[in-house]
Amino acid sequence: MKLVTCGLPYANGMLHVGHLRTYIPADVYVRYLRMMGEEVVFICGSDCHGTPIVVNAEKEGMKPEEFIEKYHEHFIRVFNALDVKFDYFGKTTEEHHHERTKEIVKRLIENGYVYKKEIELAYCEKCERFLPDRYVEGICPYCKSPARGDECDQGCGRHLEPGEILEPKCKICGNNAVFRKQTHYFFKLTAFEEFLRDYLSKLSGTENALNYAREWIGNLKDWCITRNLEWGVRFPLDESLVLYVWVDAPIGYISFTEKATKDWKKIWLEGKAEIIHFIGLDIAYHHCIFWPAMLKGSGYSLPSAVVASGMVKIEGKTFSKSRGYVVWVEDEYLKAGFNPDYLRYYIVNYTSHDKDLNFSWDVLKDKVNNEIIATLGNFLFRILSFAWKNFGKLEMEVEDRVLERIKETKEKIVNAINKWEFKSASDAIMELASFGNVYFQNSKAWELLKSDKKKAMKVVANCLQIAKALMILSYPVMPKSMEKVAMAIGLKLSNCSLQDALKVDKEIEIKKPELPFKKIEDEDIEPLKKILVERFSGKINSEIALEDFKKLDLRVGKIMSAERIKNSKKLLKLIVDVGDEKRQIVAGLAENYSPEELIGKLVVVLVNLKSAKLMGVESRGMILAVDVAGKPILLTPEKEVKAGERIK
RNA sequence: GCCGGGGUAGCCUAGCUGGUUGGGGCGACAGACUCAUAAUCUGUAGGUCGCGGGUUCGAAUCCCGCCCCCGGCACCA
DSSP states (O other): OEEEEEOOOBTTSOOBHHHHHHHHHHHHHHHHHHHTTOOEEEEEEEBOOSHHHHHHHHHTTOOHHHHHHHHHHHHHHHHHHTTOOOSEEEETTSHHHHHHHHHHHHHHHHTTOEEEEEEEEEEETTTTEEOOGGGEEEEOTTTOSEEESSBOTTTTOOBOOTTOOEEEEETTTOOBOEEEEEEEEEEOGGGGHHHHHHHHHHOEEOHHHHHHHHHHGGGOOOEEOEESOSSSOEETTEEEEEEOHHHHHHHHHHHHHHHHOTTHHHHHTSOOSEEEEEEEGGGHHIIIIIHHHHHHHHTOOOOSEEEEEOOEEETTEEOBTTTTBOOBIIIIIITTTOOHHHHHHHHHHSSOTTSOEEEOHHHHHHIIIIIIIIIIIHHHHHHHHHHHHHTSEEEOOOOHHHHHHHHHHHHHHHHHHHTTOHHHHHHHHHHHHHHHHHHHHHHTHHHHHHHOHHHHHHHHHHHHHHHHHHHHHHTTTSHHHHHHHHGGGTOOGGGOOGGGGGOOOSEEEOOOOOOOOOOOOHHHHHHHHHHHHHHHHTOOOOOOOHHHHHTOOEEEEEEEEEEEOTTOSSOEEEEEEOSSOEEEEEESOTTTOOHHHHTTOEEEEETTSOOEEETTEEEOSEEOEEEETTEEEEOOOSSOOOTTOBOO
16 A cells, blocks of 8 residues: 655645646656556645744735635645545644644653753734744844844855844834743754664655755754744643644644545554655655654654655746746636646656756647647547548457557556656657557558558557557546547546556447647747746736626725824825725825825725725725825826716 | 756757767758648758866776856755
8 A cells, every 4th residue: 555645735825837746746656556556545735834824814814714725725626627636635724633733742742752942032012922033034143134033044144043133123013023031842853863864764765855864864953843823733731832834734644644544544553555755855854854753753654755856947947936937827827728638748748757847838838739749649539530430440459569569668657657757657658659650650551441451450450559558558647638538449547557558459449539639829828928028027917807807896985084094104094985885994195195185085996805904904995096106196087976986 | 165966969858887880859951641630750960978187998977176057054834
């Protein structure tokens, strides 16, 4: 039995192409294993705890529960659309996950791997909370440049211990923070050095992950595993603290397995299964060092392999959300209507799993049109239509050399998959398709048809066997498309094993084949390329549909009252008549308008904007204005109209 | 700085326990064919294998020095 997991996506943002570098190969791997006769459990889930989620939820005026739900549902939607099929896709907010986490932490405590220590933490008196290091800004005590709480990121690059930073400020509200002593709890990672050294020498997986882990091992530090937060798994020894996300997130692998299979104990307690983690290289440390130590310390089974994917680049540029080098899976790829199998093939075939992958729309088009369609799709379609038009039903007599060629391909794939070399596996498929094309071309079956129909049928039978093998062998990479093509020969791929590629039927009846793939045209990718260019240059010029515009409830509003908000230079609290009701809206108008001159003015209001709190004052809606050199200029109707009039 | 990975034709890449003329794919060019989504098939051009030195009968492949690119150097989710 094998358990395959994928790094949990953090429920703090949409999925982009970079994420898929882990999930798609893992899904392909699982599908191949199953077709090789392995029993596999495949799980994943949303990582829902941690400070950024709390902070971002607050920013959007949402509860963390609602906030993560939005992304959790998005993950499920996208994985379904891409045919990444987990046996269970959970959430770390689930009750039983909290229970499992506490149970493991209790075991660590019982076994003496957790100790307490008083440390000094930045505390914001205004926000009334302790600030995680990342939310503190100040001055580096060594080089005096501006720095983050944990690291002098702009100056000398030194790691800063809690309490070292000078002039600490809260990054959330901007006020000065103070240091307060507090007791926190640490995991004794240093106690596992010998164990880890030995473990890592046996751990299997990709070299990139293992190399990193081996480098870090001489340099272990104990981890602070508690945080000052309300959101997360309660720490059993002190209910006012919550566990650090990296404690509970990997435990999701266990708790989700519990949901996926009754055999979970065999996997996680009895060591009767291989545990294979697919991750991005950025979390290799957690999976090769921290996680095995936690498992060892609490008596659970250890992972047998860590498979780390390389980085993703976008149009040759280092991936960066803030700089705009990102491609969103749902809003861009899927919405454009591309076959999900194209992306699956691209990610699996572009380069070795542990090397950098460049995502480019032009390359996508080339690979799809030249490889998937011209080589594979074309062979399948030309054979199926030829067989259907000229024979309808075929007696299957297949030459040994053809079967031999299929067998070679199959073995190549099995070997490659066992080494996580997805590119070699998918290359082998294309080579077989190419072999098919050459064979058919040289046989000149269309001429034989006139001179020797029997011989022609033998040729077609050989090709049909190759076609069938191609469908079976490429099913894990392109499930949707292959299922569609396979209908022409009545083949149910979900029941097939790889071995079936060599099975010769007595006869095959052909139904009218459908084109398996649609080409990608320049027009299809131009808008998407443009989005990237614009995003990189900072413009928001992408076209939206009319429906998108219609989602905006824009109305004329009449300002009934206006007053300044205390301690704010810009903000005014307005009561605005929007027709059916009078609303309180906070607007940043004070620098250009006095409250008095605003009363009675007609303005443009976005009515259905999610409510938010600004300076502690609730705001339901937004007043539209032009921004000229940082100062607002109001928009107002050219003729007198009633308040509440809809803007179209 | 330290550590890891890499630098092979316009682009991507195999080879790297040394040995016949450095493979493959895309693109380019020429031809063939028509069953097929102008798809396919055949052929051609294109390389100082990052730079310099060394070992050897012989090095992309081993050793030394140098240059360049990418990533990591941890509690960041």
